[in-house]
Amino acid sequence: MSERVKGLNADIETLGLQFSLLLGSLRASGILDEGGCIHFNAVPVTSVVDGELLAKLCPDCDEQLPVHREGMTP
Numbered sequence: 001m002s003e004r005v006k007g008l009n010a011d012i013e014t015l016g017l018q019f020s021l022l023l024g025s026l027r028a029s030g031i032l033d034e035g036g037c038i039h040f041n042a043v044p045v046t047s048v049v050d051g052e053l054l055a056k057l058c059p060d061c062d063e064q065l066p067v068h069r070e071g072m073t074p
C-alpha cells in the first residue's frame with residue numbers, strides 16, 4: 001500500500017470518526033433517533049474462504065446490510 005493511499009485511508013478514518021461523533025451528539029440531543037441509523041460505520045463481512053464480500057454489518061445498530069454484487073440483476 002502506497003504512502004498516498006495510507007494517508008487517504010487515515011483521512012477517511014478521521015472523517016468517519018468525526019461523523020460518528022456528530023451522529024452521537026445528534027442522537028443525544030434528540031434530533032436523530034436510534035432508528036435513524038444510516039449505517040455509516042458499516043464494516044464489510046468477507047468470506048474466510050475466498051475473501052468475497054458477503055454483506056456489511058453496522059456496529060451501531062447490528063443490522064446486516066446487503067451488498068450489491070457485480071453481474072447480478074435485482
Ligand SMILES: [Zn+2]
Pocket residue numbers: 037038039040058059060061062063
Ligand atoms: Zn446502522
